[in-house]
Amino acid sequence: MKALVKEKAEPGLWLTEVPEPAVGPGEVLIRVLRTGICGTDLHIRNFDAWAQQTLRTPLIVGHEFCGEVVEVAPGVEDIAAGDLVSGEGHLVCGKCRNCMAGRRHLCRNTVGLGVNRDGAFAEYVTLPASNVWVHRVPVDPDVAAIFDPFGNAVHTALAFPMVGEDVLITGAGPIGLMAAAVATHVGARNVVITDVSPERLELARKLGVSLALNVAERSVADSLHELGMHEGFDVGLEMSGHPQALRDMIANMTHGGKIAMLGLPAEEFAVDFATIVTSMITLKGIYGREMYETWYAMSVLLEKGLDLSPVITDRFSYRDFDAAFDTAASGKTGKIILDWTA
Template sequence: MKALAKTVAGPGIELTEVPTPRAAAGEVLIKVLRTGICGTDLHIESWDAWAAKSVRAPLVLGHEFVGEVADVGSGVRDVSPGDIVSGEGHLVCGKCRNCMAGRRHLCIRTVGLGVHTDGAFADYVVLPESNVWVHRHPIDLDIAAIFDPFGNAVHTALAFPVLGEDVLITGAGPIGMMAAAVARHAGARSVVITDVSEYRLDLARKMGVTVALDVSAGRIPEVMPELRMSEGFDVGMEMSGRADALQDMIAAMGPGGRIAILGLPTGDVPVDMATVVTRMLTLRGIYGREMYDTWYAMSVLLQSGLDLSPVITHRFGYEQHAQAFAAARSGQCGKVVIDWTSPTLPATDADAG
């Protein structure tokens, strides 16, 4: 079968042929229809220090996908051939303390699909039945392909109640934009998102944010009067991984404010603990998705009218993978989707980039 793989240790990926997997007992074989490109895939493709330490070649990349079930192994009960499915890319042990307590997203032995084991950038992928999410309602395949990062957004956006609250999001990447849309949909009074990319701030406006602020030209406190805020933000979501973004967020929070942190910094982050303590702020780390409360929430949000379509800006066929990765790396994009049913897609306004 065709696959986008890291064939040797070093920069680059290759569209190559690899053996087609089979579904063993308890497993599901999925024909891949669409995949989304994640920042993790960019790290692996470029073979940076993290990838060189974490990944062993050969490896098929990819963990954001939607597909159609082609076959199931013995013992599979709730998934059937023909089902349209997405996959939870964190493969857990099922035996550690957190798995046994139902907190599988905290499994100490998590294996990453497309990072530690062959992933979904291929004609077929195999997953344990417990990692397969069946879409029981009609869904756009492009949206279903990005359920993994959408889950990160939902997990972060709903970490604290947002109904009637003023929300600050730092980092207008695709996950930040989706979190903003979720917060608005869930009843936030106002949602302010910050970035330095005018392209992504424009996308965030299409996603319904109240204010999209270029922090290279303005400061967060300057938008508060127009939003009739006097004490600071109630809920913060840090998506950028930048130390200065978290510092600005802490300074802008009102007393009792709550901050969910998804962005991964590359170094140490100095924190104004005096402000954290005296304002009684709560800082909560977010990792992945809660299995499977977050997945249920994602499906319900879409069924209730949440529109994520503006976040998908580029679409390519599988033979255009170099263009797809270049678009994703450019930053002048939202989510980039690869269609595994077509070798090439014609240029359109959405994928001209």
């Protein structure tokens, strides 16, 4: 089968022929239909310091996907050939304290699809049945392919109550855009999203945010005045990983405000902890998706009319992967989809 492989410990990816995976005990074989390009995939392609420390080559990359089930191992129930499925890319041990308590998203032994084991940028992929999400309600395959990052957005956006609240989102990348769509959909009063990319801010406007703010031109404090807010933001969603974004967020939160942090900083940085303490601000780190409450929430949000179509801006055949990756790396787009049927 065809697969995108990190063949060598150097920058680049290679489209090559590899053996089709065999179904193991408790597993499901899936014919991949669509995949989404993630920031992690860009790090792997560039072979930056993180990738050099993390990867073992050769490796089939990719973890955002949807596909059609073609085979299930004996004993697997509730999944059948022909089902449209997405995959939870965090494979957990099932034996640690958190797994045994049902907190699988906190497993300290998590293995990442397309990072620590062969991934989904291929014509076929296998997954444990416990990591397969069957779409019981019709969903567009392009949207089904991005359930992994959509789950990050939903996990972050629903970390704290949103109804009637004023929300600040720093970072209008694809996950920040999806979080903005969720916040608006579930009843936030004002949703402000910040970035320095005019293209991404325009995508945010299409999603119905109250204000898309270019912080290269105006400050977060300006947004408070523009929207007639006097006490700061109730909820912050930090999606960028940039030090100044978090500092600006902390400085503009209301007393008792709550911040969920998904953006992953490249290095340590200082923040104003005196304000965090005296304003009694809550900081909560977010990683991945809650298994499988977040997945349920995603499906219901779509079923009740949440529209993610503006977030998907470009589609390519998997054969044109280099152009697709270059487009994703531009920092001007939403989600990029690779079609494995084209």
